[in-house]
Amino acid sequence: VLYIQxxxxxxxxxxxxxxxxxxxxxxxxxxxxxxxxxxxxxNWNIDPLTGWSFVNGSDANSQSPQIVFEQPGTYLVTLSTGxxxxxxxxxxxxxxxxxxxxxxxxxxAEGLKLFPNPTRDLLQLKxxxxxIATVKITNMLGxxxxxxxxxxxxxxxxxxxxxxxxxxxxxxxxxxxxQSRFVKE
Numbered sequence: 001v002l003y004i005q006x007x008x009x010x011x012x013x014x015x016x017x018x019x020x021x022x023x024x025x026x027x028x029x030x031x032x033x034x035x036x037x038x039x040x041x042x043n044w045n046i047d048p049l050t051g052w053s054f055v056n057g058s059d060a061n062s063q064s065p066q067i068v069f070e071q072p073g074t075y076l077v078t079l080s081t082g083x084x085x086x087x088x089x090x091x092x093x094x095x096x097x098x099x100x101x102x103x104x105x106x107x108x109a110e111g112l113k114l115f116p117n118p119t120r121d122l123l124q125l126k127x128x129x130x131x132i133a134t135v136k137i138t139n140m141l142g143x144x145x146x147x148x149x150x151x152x153x154x155x156x157x158x159x160x161x162x163x164x165x166x167x168x169x170x171x172x173x174x175x176x177x178x179q180s181r182f183v184k185e
Contacts, residue, residue: 012039012081014088016064019140020167022097024179028055028068029096030140031077035088039063039081047076051098072100111180112170118183121159128154129172136169137161158184 012035019030033042044060046052051071058065069075078093113126135149135156145166148157156168161184170178 009083009085010037011086012037012083012088014039014079014081014090014092016079016092016094017141018077018094018096019165020138021095021142022099023069024099025072026068026070027098028066030066031064031079033063033079033081035079035081037083039083039088041082041087043080043082045078045080047078048073051075069096069098072098074098112168112178114168114180114182118185119158120185121157123156123158123168123182125154125156125168125170127178128170129176129178131173132170133173133175134169134171136171138167138169140165140167158182 015034015036017032017034019032020027023029031044033039042061042063044062044065046067051073052067052069052075054060054062054065055068056066058067067077075096075098076093077096078091080091081088111127115124115126117123132149132151135147137145137147137156139145145161148160149155150157163184165181165183167179167181
């Protein structure tokens with residue numbers, strides 16, 4: 001004999017991944033829900049309550065929302081999930097550090113240009129400062145990848161990268177920062 005009690009199944013195990021944890025103001029972060037045991041309810045809380053907003057039709061109850069962070073600071077993003085068996089007793093919280101672009105606005109207005117974008121093997125950079133200190137590539141998880149930059153051709157080799165979205169950061173010797181995103185096919 002097997003006795004089954006209705007509504008006695010497990011509640012979800014809450015989890016999510018942020019596309020980036022260290023960004024500039026006005027950047028958008030995608031939060032991908034990776035909760036298990038069939039959640040049907042999501043509740044996203046962001047502290048502080050101002051300085052950010054949901055974008056692209058997402059809201060506090062979206063499974064995988066997109067949030068633009070409009071002001072510099074440290075934000076705590078918390079997810080609670082639930083299903084017909086109840087709300088998870090475990091929440092996940094992640095910290096998003098938003099850095100200011102003050103002092104960079106005039107440089108960013110012209111901005112770092114990348115082409116072709118999406119790219120396969122080689123990415124040309126335009127509007128690069130004449131005195132470059134560093135060139136970095138980071139993936140959307142904030143992990144630094146190997147950057148092979150040719151100063152003569154102003155190009156970046158991308159053939160070693162896996163398909164996905166990346167961020168190029170160029171810092172000049174006078175600490176001017178230029179950033180731009182690209183997609184590797």
